Amino acid sequence: xxxxxxxxxxxxxxxxxxxxxxxxxxxxxxxxxxxxxxxxxxxxxxxxxxxxxxxxxxxxxxxxxxxxxxxxxxxxxxxxxxxxxxxxxxxxxxxxxxxxxxxxxxxxxxxxxxxxxxxxxxxxxxxxxxxxxxxxxxxxxxxxxxxxxxxxxxxxxxxxxxxxxxxxxxxxxxxxxxxxxxxxxxxxxxxxxxxxxxxxxxxxxxxxxxxxxxxxxxxxxxxxxxxxxxxxxxxxxxxxxxxxxxxxxxxxxxxxxxxxxxxxxxxxxxxxxxxxxxxxxxxxxxxxxxxxxxxxxxxxxxxxxxxxxxxxxxxxxxxxxxxxxxxxxxxxxxxxxxxxxxxxxxxxxxxxxxxxxxxxxxxxxxxxxxxxxxxxxxxxxxxxxxxxxxxxxxxxxxxxxxxxxxxxxxxxxxxxxxxxx
Amino acid sequence: xxxxxxxxxxxxxxxxxxxxxxxxxxxxxxxxxxxxxxxxxxxxxxxxxxxxxxxxxxxxxxxxxxxxxxxxxxxxxxxxxxxxxxxxxxxxxxxxxxxxxxxxxxxxxxxxxxxxxxxxxxxxxxxxxxxxxxxxxxxxxxxxxxxxxxxxxxxxxxxxxxxxxxxxxxxxxxxxxxxxxxxxxxxxxxxxxxxxxxxxxxxxxxxxxxx
Numbered sequence: 001x002x003x004x005x006x007x008x009x010x011x012x013x014x015x016x017x018x019x020x021x022x023x024x025x026x027x028x029x030x031x032x033x034x035x036x037x038x039x040x041x042x043x044x045x046x047x048x049x050x051x052x053x054x055x056x057x058x059x060x061x062x063x064x065x066x067x068x069x070x071x072x073x074x075x076x077x078x079x080x081x082x083x084x085x086x087x088x089x090x091x092x093x094x095x096x097x098x099x100x101x102x103x104x105x106x107x108x109x110x111x112x113x114x115x116x117x118x119x120x121x122x123x124x125x126x127x128x129x130x131x132x133x134x135x136x137x138x139x140x141x142x143x144x145x146x147x148x149x150x151x152x153x154x155x156x157x158x159x160x161x162x163x164x165x166x167x168x169x170x171x172x173x174x175x176x177x178x179x180x181x182x183x184x185x186x187x188x189x190x191x192x193x194x195x196x197x198x199x200x201x202x203x204x205x206x207x208x209x210x211x212x213x214x215x216x217x218x219x220x221x222x223x224x225x226x227x228x229x230x231x232x233x234x235x236x237x238x239x240x241x242x243x244x245x246x247x248x249x250x251x252x253x254x255x256x257x258x259x260x261x262x263x264x265x266x267x268x269x270x271x272x273x274x275x276x277x278x279x280x281x282x283x284x285x286x287x288x289x290x291x292x293x294x295x296x297x298x299x300x301x302x303x304x305x306x307x308x309x310x311x312x313x314x315x316x317x318x319x320x321x322x323x324x325x326x327x328x329x330x331x332x333x334x335x336x337x338x339x340x341x342x343x344x345x346x347x348x349x350x351x352x353x354x355x356x357x358x359x360x361x362x363x364x365x366x367x368x369x370x371x372x373x374x375x376x377x378x379x380x381x382x383x384x385x386x387x388x389x390x391x392x393x394x395x396x397x398x399x400x401x402x403x404x405x406x407x408x409x410x411x412x413x414x415x416x417x418x419x420x421x
Numbered sequence: 422x423x424x425x426x427x428x429x430x431x432x433x434x435x436x437x438x439x440x441x442x443x444x445x446x447x448x449x450x451x452x453x454x455x456x457x458x459x460x461x462x463x464x465x466x467x468x469x470x471x472x473x474x475x476x477x478x479x480x481x482x483x484x485x486x487x488x489x490x491x492x493x494x495x496x497x498x499x500x501x502x503x504x505x506x507x508x509x510x511x512x513x514x515x516x517x518x519x520x521x522x523x524x525x526x527x528x529x530x531x532x533x534x535x536x537x538x539x540x541x542x543x544x545x546x547x548x549x550x551x552x553x554x555x556x557x558x559x560x561x562x563x564x565x566x567x568x569x570x571x572x573x574x575x576x577x578x579x580x581x582x583x584x585x586x587x588x589x590x591x592x593x594x595x596x597x598x599x600x601x602x603x604x605x606x607x608x609x610x611x612x613x614x615x616x617x618x619x620x621x622x623x624x625x626x627x628x629x630x631x632x
Binding site for chain 1: 447448450451452453454458459462463465466467468494503504505506515516518519520522524527528529530532533536537540541544545547548590591592593594595596599600601603604605606608609610611612613614615616617618619620621622623624626628629630
């Protein structure tokens with residue numbers, strides 16, 4: 001049945017843990033005591049029919065995966081219309097975020113804007129102010145790029161200390177998609193930028209408008225006016241039919257339901273770049289225009305929502321790393337709270353301003369761990385600890401918390417969000 | 422139409438964008454925006470007051486309008502109800518442990534107040550206010566923050582004379598100067614610290630939603 005194996009300490013440990021929990025008996029080379037009825041008895045799926053090809057014109061995940069969903073945290077905001085929910089990053093792998101569970105952040109809800117009713121205006125300091133229909137946009141030459149969109153407030157609840165118990169809640173205001181769209185510079189070129197033009201102001205069709213100012217350099221560099229994500233049209237809640245993609249920069253700038261781009265001679269200093277998305281330092285002075293999202297990482301498993309259930313033995317430690325300053329070059333992982341570090345394995349070479357998956361395969365001896373990950377990007381920036389950030393910024397900057405996360409993995413395999421010295 | 426536009430302004434484009442990236446020829450897609458269309462959508466107001474429509478409103482009128490349109494969430498005195506934003510108060514708290522950030526204590530420009538109220542408030546019923554009503558509501562918010570007297574009238578004429586207390590409270594992103602020298606470094610790999618103590622636990626707070 002199974003090949004003879006030489007029991008090792010870790011295998012014995014694994015077997016013991018398996019017996020203790022009553023699970024995982026057939027794995028890992030441990031000899032089965034009884035034949036497994038899932039093998040020896042004919043199962044119904046091996047006998048009858050499954051569903052026909054007409055059952056599901058557009059499918060959802062199988063019911064067993066029903067916990068892999070967006071979640072919100074009620075007490076974070078006054079209501080659910082101007083609010084946030086969280087991507088279940090603890091349960092995902094690879095780098096592409098399924099659109100159906102990719103986080104949402106609205107300021108006046110997810111609006112329903114048909115392509116027929118969509119208009120994009122370019123005005124201001126241009127030779128010819130223009131109006132485009134959705135169908136006009138599809139006639140411009142297109143590009144495809146994978147980028148992360150991280151809310152400026154991701155991990156913001158953790159400035160004062162460990163609060164929310166799960167990677168979904170501490171790090172899930174993020175998604176990573178392959179976008180198809182027209183370079184913003186192509187559209188600006190169509191209108192013709194005048195020499196006095198130094199900034200653009202972008203706003204959405206929704207009631208909040210979410211207007212933001214962006215320097216012209218960035219607008220002409222890599223911004224994308226996107227209408228597809230992960231191969232299909234944008235989801236309603238992600239800006240259908242057209243959103244702005246601003247690689248590496250805080251999610252608030254990724255204006256959804258994009259309706260107007262104005263070339264201006266200066267910043268508008270709108271509500272979303274004065275009252276919000278400004279970062280107050282300990283001395284009461286606030287940073288504005290903190291656009292770039294710095295290098296960051298998090299172990300997604302094990303983590304509080306993804307405990308170790310299989311006992312000691314081989315363990316896959318995995319997580320995500322990303323940087324708005326460039327490509328991830330390396331991720332280090334510590335299992336002892338930052339005393340020693342090992343270089344993790346990148347699933348793919350890091351791509352600029354996109355999520356990167358890392359793995360560290362270890363032999364877990366069943367003892368407690370303080371798990372951390374530390375990202376390094378192509379600019380040489382090394383992800384700091386939370387305390388190093390607090391030393392510079394204090395506790396009240398709300399946004400841009402890219403400090404190193406610690407999970408306390410206990411002997412029973414459960415994990416908890418903690419802070420360490 | 423669009424082909425004509427290309428001919429007419431193609432030369433100007435080559436000159437004005439000389440310093441920028443090399444751009445392809447125009448495709449002639451889209452059509453010129455009409456003045457009425459631009460007026461309908463371009464309602465932004467700049468910090469120097471550009472974009473303000475002609476109009477005016479008094480604190481007294483603003484008080485009535487605020488009571489009708491705004492007070493259910495923001496309170497009769499703009500002090501905020503429950504979790505809804507507080508628009509007044511918090512002076513001098515920005516370096517406190519718990520800063521109270523309001524229009525009076527935090528916002529740098531009055532233009533932002535006018536612009537945001539005009540385009541996005543009231544929440545759930547945006548873009549219903551006439552310019553004079555927006556002037557009046559903004560005047561009342563200023564009054565609630567003790568920045569003007571109760572007989573004040575705000576107009577497009579005196580708008581930029583209003584000084585916001587925290588106008589000098591912002592600096593452009595200085596991470597490149599302040600943080601990169603600290604964080605661009607060769608990281609420690611072994612014996613990085615002597616001991617490790619758990620100093621805080623999320624389960625003590627117990628504010629995570631049940632799953």
